[in-house]
Amino acid sequence: MMRSQTPFSRLPALLALVLVFVVSLAAPSLAASIGQQFRAWLESDLWPAAKTNGVSRQTFDAAFDGVSPNLKLPDLVLPGQKPTTPKAQHQAEFRSPAVYFAENTVRGVTAGGRSRAGKHRQTLAAIEKRYGVPAGIILAIWGRESAFGRAKIPHDAFEVLGTKAFLSTRKDMFRVEVLSALVMAERGRISPRAMKSSWAGALGQPQFLPSSYLKHAADGDGDGRIDIWSSEADTLASIASYLRNHGWVTGRDWGFEVTVPDGVSCALEGPDRGRNISDWAAMGIERVGGRPFPDHEARGVGYLMMPAGRHGPAFIVTPNFYVLKEYNESDVYALFVGHAADRISYGDKGFSGSWGKVGGLDRSDISAMQRGLERLGHDVGGADGLAGFKTRRSIGKWQENNGLKPTCFPDAALVRALR
Structure with missing residues (x-):
């Protein structure tokens, strides 16, 4: 037989209502x-x-x-609170690479870039001559940052x-x-x-922070003003100026998709582990499609870059890749720009490798895993919940040390083992 409800049985619900009322008043x-x-x-x-x-x-x-x-903005620490690693990832560049490289997103940038390459041909040629940055790179950044000025800001x-x-x-x-x-x-x-x-x-079409505007914005249309909000020529010149001022090497590519043999450790990744591209080739790393590296590139320094570890495409990148990262401190952002620039300039062809099922972990989970690696003496680049190259190669070294096949990318099992 069902018991009649007593005042005490209603107490949890009443307390919940009181709490909601108090919070609504306190906010x-x-x-x-x-x-x-x-x-x-x-x-x-x-x-x-x-x-x-x-x-x-x-x-x-x-x-x-x-x-x-505006208390709705992410990454705030209210008075009396302590900073914590956020659970959600607000920035697209640090989510799953497969989502970031969705074909409709890439094609939106490449198709828009090709149409604007013709419209701005003379302006882009003058900017490339002045700054040494290829038109495809400039157009790819413009498209990614503000959809060629159409995005709402x-x-x-x-x-x-x-x-x-x-x-x-x-x-x-x-x-x-x-x-x-x-x-x-x-x-x-x-x-x-x-x-x-x-x-x-x-700010504006190139999405400059104000300090970048003051340092790098450039007059592309010769009117004596620098308007990155409504002038397309100023936007293009400003992007090129930014890259040149951050060390863009004229005449070098950004990088090449490659195949990495199982015998070459993914833990060799990183901008501090460069070697001549010819040396990478001698280790068995090959450019996709069987084409050799250009002679002038083979003689230059290159870096292994595997943004999803063994779960995605691999690359040998040049110093210009890390100049692109100065624009946005994300491997997949720089890769998106380089890849889109190639497709704008040479035709719409995707990566040979495919992105595996990576992602899905909270930043707080990755941060806990990073702290576990730090306790074991690994340099993960800070326990920030972001799987940068130092975290990826630390994972690879830990896996190698424990008799596991290195993947160089976080997953749920690693989080459980290391947190």
Whole structure:
């Protein structure tokens, strides 16, 4: 027989309702408190620094007029909290490579790049002559960053940069960026409210952070202004200027897809383990399709790069690959740009190798695995939850040391064994 419900049996449900009510009341209060702290920080901390950088009071007040912290942005540490590794990965470049290289995404960039290569032929030729960066590379970055200027960039830059300089896990970095944005406004490059950004604070069609704009933005159309928001020529020149200033080597490729024999360890990966490409070839690493490496490339230094370990395509990359990583600190981003540039310039052909079923782990899981490797003396490049080359090759070395076939990529079994 079913018992009648007593007041005590309803207690958990009542407590839950009370908790929801209390949290709903507390949220506006917390936001108001943080808003007051933000305003105090602007006045006592950021304004003196801005003034030292030549920013007028008028510009500063206009930039932050009506601006309050955006607590929905990722990677924030609220007052009284401690930083933690986020469970979710907000940045596409650090998710599964198979998703990042979805054919419809790649074709959107390559088709758009080819159509714009003709439209901007003269401009691109002049930019390549000036900066030494191939047109395909410039177009691939433009397409990836902002869909050739068509992507929506909805955020108020001062809201994003101000919030992150006040509350993010990388306050020092964003402090530099918000001060640079104020300098941009002071110099009349763009009005504060028109300065729209991504959720990470990147501006315009090339998605420059403000400090990059001040250092690398270039006038591509000769009108004496640098407008990366509406001028396509300025956007193209600015991308090329950025790469040249970061060390682009004219005349060298970005890299080549290769086959890596089982006898060559995937733990040899990394920009600190370079050797002449001819030496990699002598180890049995071959360019896909059987073509030899160009003579001038064979004599130059190259690096093994396996972004999914043994679960995906492998590459021998040149120093220019790591220049592309200066634009976005991600192996798959640099690979996407190089691959798309090849398809823009030479025809729409995909990778020979395929991406395995990798990904699906939370950043917090990978971070726990990284800490386990660190305890064993491995250099994983920091327990940040991102499987960079130091983490991948540390996994490979651990697998070799434990009699396992090295894959050089995290999976659930590794997380369980190492956390």
